[in-house]
Structure formats: C-alpha cells, structure tokens
Amino acid sequence: MFKTSSSFPQAAGRTPRVRLTGLCAGYPGRPVLQQLDLEIPALAATALVGPNGSGKSTLLGVLAGVIPPTSGELHHAGGRPPAFVPQRGALGDALPLTVRQTVEMGRWGERGPWRRLTRQDHATVDTAMERLGIAGLATRQLGELSGGQRQRTLIAQGLAQESDLLLLDEPTTGLDPEARERIGVLLTELAADGVTVVQATHDLEAARSADACLLLRDGHLAGQGRPEQVLTTSTLARIWQPA
Numbered sequence: 001m002f003k004t005s006s007s008f009p010q011a012a013g014r015t016p017r018v019r020l021t022g023l024c025a026g027y028p029g030r031p032v033l034q035q036l037d038l039e040i041p042a043l044a045a046t047a048l049v050g051p052n053g054s055g056k057s058t059l060l061g062v063l064a065g066v067i068p069p070t071s072g073e074l075h076h077a078g079g080r081p082p083a084f085v086p087q088r089g090a091l092g093d094a095l096p097l098t099v100r101q102t103v104e105m106g107r108w109g110e111r112g113p114w115r116r117l118t119r120q121d122h123a124t125v126d127t128a129m130e131r132l133g134i135a136g137l138a139t140r141q142l143g144e145l146s147g148g149q150r151q152r153t154l155i156a157q158g159l160a161q162e163s164d165l166l167l168l169d170e171p172t173t174g175l176d177p178e179a180r181e182r183i184g185v186l187l188t189e190l191a192a193d194g195v196t197v198v199q200a201t202h203d204l205e206a207a208r209s210a211d212a213c214l215l216l217r218d219g220h221l222a223g224q225g226r227p228e229q230v231l232t233t234s235t236l237a238r239i240w241q242p243a
C-alpha cells in the first residue's frame with residue numbers, strides 16, 4: 001500500500017530528505033521502477049545516473065509528486081513542495097513569454113498565477129536570473145533563445161521557487177563547458193545553502209562531484225552511496241555494457 005508521511009525518525013547520521021521503501025512506479029501498462037529502497041540525503045547534492053530508459057526521469061517524477069507510486073512507501077521529511085526542472089524539451093518553446101515572465105512563473109506556487117508579485121518576489125526572480133547569468137536576457141522571448149539559454153531560464157525558474165528540494169532532469173545537457181561549470185558550482189552552493197539537490201545526469205564528471213550517487217539499471221537500484229563507491233570502473237563497464 002502506498003503511503004506518504006511528512007516526517008520520519010532521524011537515521012544514524014544525517015536525516016534523509018526523502019526515503020523510498022519498496023517503491024514501484026511507472027506508466028499505464030508499463031511498470032518502470034521496481035522495489036526501490038533508497039534515501040536522498042538532506043542538504044546535499046545527489047546525482048542520479050543510469051543508461052537511457054533506466055528510469056531516472058520517472059524517479060524524479062515520483063520525487064516531484066507528479067507520478068504516483070503503484071506500491072511501496074515515499075516519505076518526505078517535511079519541507080516545502082519540491083521544485084522540478086524538467087528536461088529542456090518539455091518546455092513549450094513557442095510560448096509567447098519573455099525570460100523574465102518564465103522565471104516569474106516560479107513564484108506562482110506561492111502567489112497564485114493571477115496575484116501580483118510582491119517586491120520580494122521580484123527580488124527573488126532577479127537573484128535567480130543573476131545566478132544563472134541570464135539577467136541580460138530578461139526581455140527576450142523564449143523562442144529567440146539558444147538551447148543553453150533556454151535551459152538556464154528553466155533552472156532559474158526552479159530556483160525562484162525557493163524550495164528546499166530542487167529536482168533537475170539533465171540540467172547540463174547541451175550546455176557549453178563554461179555554462180556546465182557554472183551550473184555545477186551553483187548546485188554545490190545551493191546544497192551548502194541548505195537545499196537538497198537531485199539531478200539526473202549522463203555527465204559522469206558532474207556525478208563524481210556530487211555528494212551522493214544513485215545508480216539505476218532497468219528500473220532497479222544498482223548502487224547508492226558516495227560517487228567514488230558507486231561509479232567504479234567495473235560497475236560502469238557492467239551497467240553500460242550492451243545487452
């Protein structure tokens with residue numbers, strides 16, 4: 001039976017921000033995640049890695065609350081509703097929105113879409129755009145942006161939600177090395193500032209610099225722990241070997 005609870009007792013060491021026990025989830029007629037037992041450590045950056053189709057996006061959807069588990073348990077240790085930054089392709093590029101308007105949508109959860117944003121909301125939006133280096137693009141239409149600029153706009157929208165749990169689906173895919181570096185530093189800073197960060201990534205360098213790593217294969221958990229424990233040469237060869 002699927003249950004959620006708002007808190008659970010502190011485990012030895014650091015309290016996890018999210019804990020999954022025997023969790024299964026997927027899509028109608030397509031089970032994906034199989035009996036996952038895992039923890040997302042609080043106030044840390046976790047990398048979610050695994051081959052194409054292994055279930056990373058599905059797991060992020062479960063953590064974000066948009067994909068309901070079919071069985072098992074999902075415990076959130078309190079906190080605010082998660083901020084979810086989907087893959088870039090999920091954004092309607094043709095929407096007639098400016099960069100600023102897109103980032104402002106991050107405040108809607110707090111304010112509601114038809115309420116005026118407060119001065120503090122505008123300051124939060126300004127800070128999010130500055131941290132992603134897109135303040136100079138504020139008045140540009142989304143459809144006029146490069147792929148990397150659009151990606152950074154989406155991340156700024158997630159940041160503007162000011163959640164304590166930030167979920168990102170392949171945030172650095174398609175970015176140039178400088179932008180990748182910038183996002184990597186930003187995610188580390190956010191974790192140090194008290195945000196629990198989870199990113200699905202194919203970038204093993206980014207995964208190695210995370211605090212924790214979850215490795216998925218065919219919807220099963222193939223490893224969890226420190227990146228150097230999980231991403232060993234033999235594990236990588238085993239997981240990514242052609243079927």
Ligand SMILES: Nc1ncnc2c1ncn2[C@@H]1O[C@H](COP(=O)(O)OP(=O)(O)OP(=O)(O)O)[C@@H](O)[C@H]1O
Nearest residue numbers: 027028030032050051052053054055056057058059
């Ligand atoms: N909306 C959907 N309806 C049905 N099946 C889906 C849907 N989205 C994903 N799947 C299937 O679920 C499985 C896991 O997909 P998921 O997107 O979670 O993998 P992933 O690890 O994020 O892959 P990638 O690295 O390619 O982004 C795949 O077999 C995929 O085909």
